[in-house]
Amino acid sequence: MQHIDDETLALLALGEDVLDDAARAHLGTCPDCATEVDGLRSVVDDARAGGPDLVAPGPEVWDRIHAELGLGASSTTPTGGVPTGASDTTTVASDLATVTPLAGRRRRTWLPVAAAACLALVVGVAGGVWWERRELTPAETTVATADLAPLPGWDDASGEARVEETADGRRQVVVSLDAPAPDGTFREVWLLAEDVSGLVSLGVLEGSEGRFDLPAGLDLAAFPVVDVSEEHFDGDPAHSGDSVVRGPLDV
Numbered sequence: 688m689q690h691i692d693d694e695t696l697a698l699l700a701l702g703e704d705v706l707d708d709a710a711r712a713h714l715g716t717c718p719d720c721a722t723e724v725d726g727l728r729s730v731v732d733d734a735r736a737g738g739p740d741l742v743a744p745g746p747e748v749w750d751r752i753h754a755e756l757g758l759g760a761s762s763t764t765p766t767g768g769v770p771t772g773a774s775d776t777t778t779v780a781s782d783l784a785t786v787t788p789l790a791g792r793r794r795r796t797w798l799p800v801a802a803a804a805c806l807a808l809v810v811g812v813a814g815g816v817w818w819e820r821r822e823l824t825p826a827e828t829t830v831a832t833a834d835l836a837p838l839p840g841w842d843d844a845s846g847e848a849r850v851e852e853t854a855d856g857r858r859q860v861v862v863s864l865d866a867p868a869p870d871g872t873f874r875e876v877w878l879l880a881e882d883v884s885g886l887v888s889l890g891v892l893e894g895s896e897g898r899f900d901l902p903a904g905l906d907l908a909a910f911p912v913v914d915v916s917e918e919h920f921d922g923d924p925a926h927s928g929d930s931v932v933r934g935p936l937d938v
């Protein structure tokens with residue numbers, strides 16, 4: 688079998704599980720490939736440890752990455768978020784949760800190269816994959832919404848809420864409120880059971896809009912009602928009983 692290609696070795700050095708059985712068997716018996724991956728690994732370790740000073744790859748590197756990834760002739764160098772230092776590189780590298788091996792690359796002669804050149808490839812592959820994924824990763828999706836209606840005493844109040852979910856399953860409730868805010872009070876956002884037999888505090892609403900993490904494992908169907916209360920600085924963490932707006936999520 689032929690040697691394992693450089694990109695696969697780089698991904699392997701980044702900790703990705705990219706080898707099939709044949710490639711794994713080859714790596715176990717081929718000193719050349721083993722040496723390459725060891726070298727790359729030490730570079731990655733250095734980078735993750737904040738070791739050598741790193742510089743952002745130049746435009747020619749991005750051009751090569753672009754060509755390697757088959758993205759066409761003209762490259763767009765990412766602006767903002769380009770890996771420019773050890774910490775950024777670490778972030779990019781560890782962000783590679785799942786990548787597929789870049790199959791079918793031609794074999795290039797891999798000489799014992801300077802650490803900087805190794806790193807350029809590792810950063811290049813990571814940066815290229817990161818850039819691709821950045822465009823492919825969908826934004827959070829709205830999974831439920833609620834119109835928040837005023838409760839007695841808050842006739843002019845109104846609000847909205849929505850539940851957003853990211854691709855990896857994290858959920859947030861975004862609440863907006865239009866209501867007067869008397870001095871000496873603050874607003875707290877809650878999720879209530881439909882029959883108001885139970886409630887979960889999501890946190891303090893500052894200003895007219897807030898974003899609150901939903902605890903993992905919380906069953907929205909059990910607490911489907913969004914409620915914003917007026918609270919006083921009385922040291923009592925319980926719901927004041929004075930709700931400003933409330934509305935059911937369409938879950």
Ligand SMILES: [Zn+2]
Nearest residue numbers: 690691717720
């Ligand atoms: Zn080999």
